[in-house]
Amino acid sequence: MVSADRQDGTGGYGSLNGTMQTFLSEVQKDLAQGMLSPRVLNDPDIHRAELDRIFTKCWVFVGHVSEIPSPGDYVLRYVGEDQFILARDEQGEIQLLLNNCVHRASPVCRAEKGNTSHFRCPYHGWIYKNSGEWNGAPYRAKAYRTLDTARWGLRKAPHVDSYQGLVFACLDPDAVPLREYLGDMCWYLDIVFGLNEQGMRAAGDPHRWIVPANWKSGAENFVGDAYHVQSAHSSLEDIGLLPDLGESLSTQFHVALEGGHGLIITPNLLPEPLWVMDYPPEVASTFDLARLGAGQREFLESRYGVVGFTIFPNLSLIRAVASTERGRPPVCFTALRQWQPRGPEQFELWNWPMVWNSAPPEFNQASYEGSVFGFSPSGVFEQDDTVVWRGGPMVGRSAFARQDMKLNFQMGLDGMSDYKPRPDWMGPGEASTSVYGESNQRRWWQRWSEALASS
Numbered sequence: 001m002v003s004a005d006r007q008d009g010t011g012g013y014g015s016l017n018g019t020m021q022t023f024l025s026e027v028q029k030d031l032a033q034g035m036l037s038p039r040v041l042n043d044p045d046i047h048r049a050e051l052d053r054i055f056t057k058c059w060v061f062v063g064h065v066s067e068i069p070s071p072g073d074y075v076l077r078y079v080g081e082d083q084f085i086l087a088r089d090e091q092g093e094i095q096l097l098l099n100n101c102v103h104r105a106s107p108v109c110r111a112e113k114g115n116t117s118h119f120r121c122p123y124h125g126w127i128y129k130n131s132g133e134w135n136g137a138p139y140r141a142k143a144y145r146t147l148d149t150a151r152w153g154l155r156k157a158p159h160v161d162s163y164q165g166l167v168f169a170c171l172d173p174d175a176v177p178l179r180e181y182l183g184d185m186c187w188y189l190d191i192v193f194g195l196n197e198q199g200m201r202a203a204g205d206p207h208r209w210i211v212p213a214n215w216k217s218g219a220e221n222f223v224g225d226a227y228h229v230q231s232a233h234s235s236l237e238d239i240g241l242l243p244d245l246g247e248s249l250s251t252q253f254h255v256a257l258e259g260g261h262g263l264i265i266t267p268n269l270l271p272e273p274l275w276v277m278d279y280p281p282e283v284a285s286t287f288d289l290a291r292l293g294a295g296q297r298e299f300l301e302s303r304y305g306v307v308g309f310t311i312f313p314n315l316s317l318i319r320a321v322a323s324t325e326r327g328r329p330p331v332c333f334t335a336l337r338q339w340q341p342r343g344p345e346q347f348e349l350w351n352w353p354m355v356w357n358s359a360p361p362e363f364n365q366a367s368y369e370g371s372v373f374g375f376s377p378s379g380v381f382e383q384d385d386t387v388v389w390r391g392g393p394m395v396g397r398s399a400f401a402r403q404d405m406k407l408n409f410q411m412g413l414d415g416m417s418d419y420k421p422r423p424d425w426m427g428p429g430e431a432s433t434s435v436y437g438e439s440n441q442r443r444w445w446q447r448w449s450e451a452l453a454s455s
């Protein structure tokens with residue numbers, strides 16, 4: 001859309017040109033009226049700007065501490081479209097290292113995961129410690145007698161930190177601390193992941209698969225789109241694997257947080273005594289609710305749970321119940337999911353089923369199976385969603401649609417529904433009375449446009 005107007009002379013977006021700024025101002029005006037240009041779902045220049053402006057500036061999820069428990073453990077990860085090694089070094093510190101040799105850029109690590117103290121580049125054999133420092137090269141005494149070795153380590157993310165076991169990295173040296181970036185989301189992360197000292201772990205390696213849609217469709221769905229469930233997922237009700245979808249839609253609501261983060265809250269779906277976010281007694285009895293604050297305990301005692309969230313830009317959570325076959329008791333499951341951009345027309349979906357370290361193995365197995373049944377490459381929910389998100393790139397590339405088509409984000413605006421602030425909410429953020437509103441989605445897009453417009 002703006003290629004012809006690119007004027008910064010760098011081939012990149014060191015400074016966004018006027019046309020992009022104008023477009024983003026229009027996006028913000030449109031959002032105030034509940035509209036959005038479909039261009040945002042398929043534009044190469046917007047995509048490039050997202051990589052430059054969002055993925056190098058925001059804290060981005062890169063994994064769970066349980067994936068690299070011991071010194072030497074590593075996994076390959078992405079920030080935007082850049083590949084990194086997430087490693088626990090010999091001192092036990094977590095490092096995020098760009099997986100490109102500083103000699104001629106070859107990837108120094110070609111396994112998806114493993115354990116090693118060093119990475120040896122396959123091209124000329126330079127060697128790096130798992131902390132990123134340069135550690136040697138073949139024929140060093142002949143070839144590199146005066147090399148400034150301190151200068152030639154692997155490129156490191158300047159900031160890596162974790163909260164409740166979730167590891168994030170930020171490529172911006174001037175980043176705010178992770179806790180400040182997450183803000184009030186920490187309150188809800190304590191509830192989802194911090195119910196006891198042992199916490200949760202990734203049940204295995206993340207599932208990964210390509211989806212022919214724009215990454216933002218996933219992020220904005222999980223930040224607030226409970227409305228689609230009655231339509232996109234209605235076949236699950238039809239075959240008896242989900243309860244009355246209209247009923248759950250009528251009892252869920254949103255919480256909007258600063259920073260583009262947002263959640264969908266649900267009352268417990270299973271009957272007593274499954275009172276702690278639908279966990280059965282043998283799991284709930286392992287929780288130590290004294291770790292939580294009074295408001296967080298009130299949240300749980302009110303039989304509320306988090307069913308989904310998005311942390312800006314591209315980490316989401318699903319926490320729901322599923323029966324994997326008719327007649328089998330439903331079980332609660334939790335999964336982290338990440339929308340990894342792969343160009344403007346497709347993304348890679350990464351999915352981490354999570355289980356409790358304190359729970360009986362039988363529960364964790366059933367929970368894992370429920371998770372995979374619903375949300376995974378073969379997940380029955382997942383396929384409903386990924387099919388409908390294909391429309392984004394289609395309309396985003398349509399010459400006709402790009403003339404003046406707007407997508408509708410008006411639910412909840414101007415008396416269109418009963419969507420109001422919920423009084424006396426015990427937690428941080430703005431809670432709503434229902435999910436018949438798209439305020440969380442509009443806020444997510446507002447944050448997106450501000451991030452793209454910032455210098």
Ligand code: FES
Nearest residue numbers: 101103104121124
């Ligand atoms: S590219 Fe890595 S040693 Fe040359």
Ligand SMILES: [Fe+2]
Nearest residue numbers: 228232381385
């Ligand atoms: Fe869905």
